[in-house]
Amino acid sequence: MKYLLIQLILWTGVLFSSCTDYLNIVPKGEKIPTTLADFEALLRDEYTIGQTPVANALYLLNDRYLTVSNLNTPTLATANYMWDEQADRIILNNSSENTYYYLYMAIANCNLIIEHAPTATECTDQERAEVIAYAKVIRSVCYFTLVNFYADTYDKETASQTRGIPLITSANINAPHEQVSVQELYDFTINDIKEAISAGLPEKSMTVIHPNLGAAYAMLARIYLQMSDFEHALQYADKALEQNDRLFDWNAYYDQYKERIEDPDNYDNLPTPTDYTYIENYYFRCGDNSPNYSSSELAIPVERANRFEQGDARFLSRWKYRSVNQDTYYDGIGSGYFNWGGLTTCEVYLIKAECLARQAVNNDFSEAMQTLDAVRITRIRPEFYQPSAASTLQEAIRLIRRTKDNELIFSIVPFADARRFNREGEFVQPLSKTYQGKTYTLSPQSPMWTMPFPAGAINNPGNGTIEQNVSK
Known part of the structure; x- marks a missing residue:
């Protein structure tokens, strides 16, 4: 196939x-390809259209563990992981960089469908519109990741003047393209999704790797939140939750595997529930793992593990402390398929919680905290669970962000959120760690928050031009 x-x-x-x-x-x-089935088949090949690798964002956040032996080699991953602002990441990024190539490969497939499926045969007009709508939502998911990886974060005051990423809309390999502004890119993704909704994107999609109506609403909520448009983000979060508001009970999962989880010497893999059948899914999309075979949970640094809430059953069920030779970390004990690049109800609950906190009147954050706790009560062990309370916006955002960063680890969202909070300045959480007796920090103003385009993209831009958005 x-x-x-x-x-x-x-x-x-x-x-x-x-x-x-x-x-x-x-x-x-x-x-x-001539029939609609021919075009729709492209949506089912997850290798070419369904991956969202964002490894270097994970390394910059220190959300993904990098071994001591790997740190001894000067690579792009090492520079990001160690927050080395002296490293020339442009030079280090001189080979294939998966974030760029996989996502633009997915966009190429979507462009092919959007451009040529209108003349597909053996289908009704509505069936044709449905497949095109799927492609438009997927294309927007890809572009959101790319612009939040390779361009400076969205700022309403400067977005129209900030250089973004190449916007490619044609399936013709010789078609011209332009590196548009951040504002133009955001406008494009919003319009794509709204067109998909208007075209009749179904409430129940063909499969979970076809984004449904709830996924479109969830993606709009994510985009508007990144733009700090809290009114529209809340509006679309509510629409998404009307489609699906279910949350997985991680406490029940913990109880099911309690004996193995609590055995400190048992590192046998547990079947992850976050696969294609996860009840929180709006749209399933792989992250840094390959969709072609089952993989293991990624390992995380000890410092990162310490940022999980005490009694978090989701954390306890996914990672276990391990020390092997020169490496000490939390080893992933889950195995299977992971929805690290898609859209889930949990994310939407937390988008809604932040929007409610931002719009709270007279420091009444009770509704925001109730929305946050709808998630937490399914995660935190009963002996540790306490209802959330905040008397200031800073406290409310801190609580929401802690849960969101932990829930969406290995996705682009914590990285995009960190950039957004860095821009605001009011809710900054500087990153700091100690490695081999030396303290390292990453400031909110660091240029490392924007990734360099890979050399292949700069040297071979096709029928267009690409300029780096970073100096090194």
Whole structure:
């Protein structure tokens, strides 16, 4: 199936970027897409359209453990992990950088569907519109990650003048493209999703790897939150929760595997519930793990583990302290498929909680805390659980952010949120750690919060130009 899909993509690119004579020349053993099923098949190949690797954002946050032996080698990962502002990350990023290539590969597939599925055969108009709507939401998910990785964070006052990322909307490999502003990119993603909703994006999608109506609302809530447009973020969070408001009971999961979890010498993998059937899913999308096979939970540093709330059943069920030779860390004990790049009800609850806190009157944060606790009560062990309380906005944001950073670890969201809070200045949480007796810090103003484009993109920009958004 993968071979067929790759050939389909290649020959479709030839078809639509060359002369019409190719319409009459179908290579032996190959297939040119004509039916809607041909185009929809592209959405099912998760390797080419369903990955969201953001490893260097995870390393910068120190959310993902990097071994001592790896730290002895000067790489892009090492520079980010050790917050080395003297390192030239542009030079270090001289090889394939998965965030850029995987996401633009997904965008290329979406462009192919959006541009050519309108003439697909063997379908109704509504079926055709549905597949195109899926592609528009997926394209927006990809662009949101890219702009929050390679460009400076959104600032209403400067976004229209801030250089963003290449905006590519054509499936033609020779089509011109432009590196648009951050504002233009955000406007584009919002419009894409709203068009998908208007086209009749279904409440129940074909599969969980096809984003449903709840996913579209959740993505709009995420985008508007990143823009600090709390009114619209709350509006779409509520719409998403109307579609699905279920939360997984991690306390029940802990009880089910309690004996293995509490055995300090048992590192046998537990089946992760955060797979394709996770009840919190609006849309499933892989992160740094491959969709082609089951993988293990990523390891996290000890300092990162210490930022989880005491009694967090989700943490206790996913990681276990381990010391092997020169490495001490929390080893991932989960195994399976992980929705690190998609959209879930948990994220939407926490978006809603922050919006309610921002709009609270007379320092009454009770509704925001109740929304936060709807999540916490399914996570925190009963002997540790206490209802959340805040008397200031700073306290409310701190509590919400703690849960959100922990819940969405390994996704782009904690990185995007950190950049947003850094820009505001009021809710900054500077990062600090001690390594081999030396203290390291990452300031909110550090240029490292924006990642460099890979050398391949700069040197081979196609029919357009790309300028670096960082100096090194």
